[in-house]
Amino acid sequence: MGNEGQISHTDGPRRPKAFSPLREHLRDTFWFAPMAGLVGAFLLWWAASSLDHEIIASLQREHAYTEVRELVSLTEDTKVIVTTISSAMLTFIGVVFSISLVALQMASGQRTPRVVRIFIRSRISKLTFTVFLATFLFSLLVLTSYESEPNPRQVTSVPVVQSLLTLMLVGLSLVLFVVYVSATLRLMQVGPVVDRITQETLRMLARQGTGAEGTGSEVPSAPETGRVAHEGRAGVVLDVHVARLVRVARRHGVVLRLIPRIGDFVLPGTPVLAVHGGTVPPRRALRYTVSVGRERTFHQDLGLGLRQLSDIALRALSPGVNDPTTALQCLDRIVQILAAVARRPLGTVHHRDRRGAVRLTQSIPDWTALVDLGLTEVRAAAVHSPQLTRRILAGIEDLLLLAPQGRQEPLLRHRTLLLQAIARAVPAAADRRFASSPDRQGIG
Structure with a gap:
């Protein structure tokens, strides 16, 4: 990795996040929360129904039939409300679903x-x-708890608590509907979307840790003794279960090396783990340690945020959209992410056990790869837009102030290529000078 550093982690501080891959995968699904809500609704109804039974039984033991009669009369009035709610909620759900589809x-x-x-x-x-x-x-x-028997001496349950809880759930639904519409409208705007992508990337960087500069001697020197092939469907490497891999490597006295990077596409039969210094751990010990799916996620993917911002900028610069201001907003966030990693050690992540021994290594994009990912395509598409060329040059100047001396070469290369492209594409000297002047706002 040349002058790139290595990031070291131990499995001790990381143990609280041992199940973070599962949590992230559940966040990427839309079925888990509603299903959990349905189960919770059934349990809440069962508890409320039991409480209603206990209330009526207590009143009947005390021969308080007048109170029972009053409760029955009250719930007969609320039955109409609950019936209306049950029929209206399905329509309400359809409205929310339609709003979501339009926003998507x-x-x-x-x-x-x-x-x-x-x-x-x-x-x-x-x-x-x-x-x-x-x-x-x-x-x-x-509705199933309502009884048609009017005799207070024979009533077994009056859904008083259930009716009150139904009204409370309706009130909560109305509040959430207002908040949901507001949040959806925000996510339909460019600014909140690119900000969300940026914040997801920065949170991933915070989870990854700051690390420490390392030397080449920290790289495991034991020879490679075997490889573990991917079994299952083809797909993108989403993340790795770091804590489990470290435990397996420590238990078997080996060092594991993740061959593909997070975000790489792997095929069945291709190697995903290399084993150094010992025998290959059994397959059952390595189950559910490397997650493969259909689409990249932010959980451990350092380059996904830059990829998405670059895609949005390219879509905005396409002839059918022609929205350079949106591309400029993406450039602002690209520069922000690059500035956040300008002084971080990159290249290789070392995960250590409690004794400090390296047990798992994995490759992450280095500084040059991240700069190329964030600037190459946008720079090539922005040549004819002085708003963007001026913003790119200003962003490169800011990054040159933040990046150490050893990381300035890719930035200087992109600045030179952009100036050369402007010289070829813009015939008038005055326009070339204008397009080549750095400006953080592009054109005001």
């Missing part, structure tokens, strides 16, 4: 299909659907 279609068409994941991971969207479905199911279950 607009985001996918105007930006990039990869930002759909932002909507899928949105907590407010999942919470809104969950509460709506839970309210619908709860109201249906409450």
Whole structure:
């Protein structure tokens, strides 16, 4: 990796996040929260129904039939409300679902299909659907608790608590609907979307740790003794279960090396892990340690944020859209992410056990790869837009101030290539000078 550093982790501090891959995978699904909400609604109804039974039984033991008669009269009035709620909630759910589809279609068409994941991971969207479905199911279950027997001495249950809980769920649904519409409208705007992508990337960097500069001697020197092939469907490497791999390597006295990078596409039968210094651990010990899926995620993928921002900028610069200001907003965030990693050690991540021995190594994009990912395609598409060329040059100047001396070469290369492209594409000398002047706002 040349002058790139190595990042070292130990499995001790990382143990609280041992199941973080599972948590991240569940966040990338839209079925888990609503299903959990339906189960919770059933349990809530069962508890409320038991409480209603206990209330009526207590009143009947005390021969308080007048109170029972009053409760029955009250619930007869609320039965109409609960019936209306149960029929209206299904329509309400359809409205929310339609809003979501429109928002997804607009985001996918105007930006990039990869930002759909932002909507899928949105907590407010999942919470809104969950509460709506839970309210619908709860109201249906409450209707089964109403009895037609008017005799207070023979009533076994009066759904008083259930009716109150139904009204509370309806009130919560209305509040969440207002919040959901507001959040969805924000996510349909460019600024909040690129900000969400940037924040996801910065959070991933924080989880990864700051690390420490290392030397080449830290790289495991034991010879490679075997490889572990990928079994299952072809797909993208989403993440690795670091804590489990470190434990397996420590238990078998080996060092494991992740061959593909996070985000690489792997085929069945291709190697994913190399073993150094011992025998290959059994296959059962390595199950569920390397996650492969259909689409890249932010969990451990350092380059995904830059990839998405670059895609949005390229879509904005296409002839059909022609929106350089959106591309400029993406450039602002690209520069922000590059500035965040300008002084971080990159290249190789070393995961250590409690004794400090390296047990797992994996490759991550180095500084040059990240700069190329963030600037290459946008730079090539922005030649005819002085707003963007001026912003790119200003961003490169800012990064040159932040990056150490050994990391300035790719930045200087991109600045030279951009100036050469401007010289070829812009015939007038005055226009060339204008397009070649750095400006953080592009053109005001």
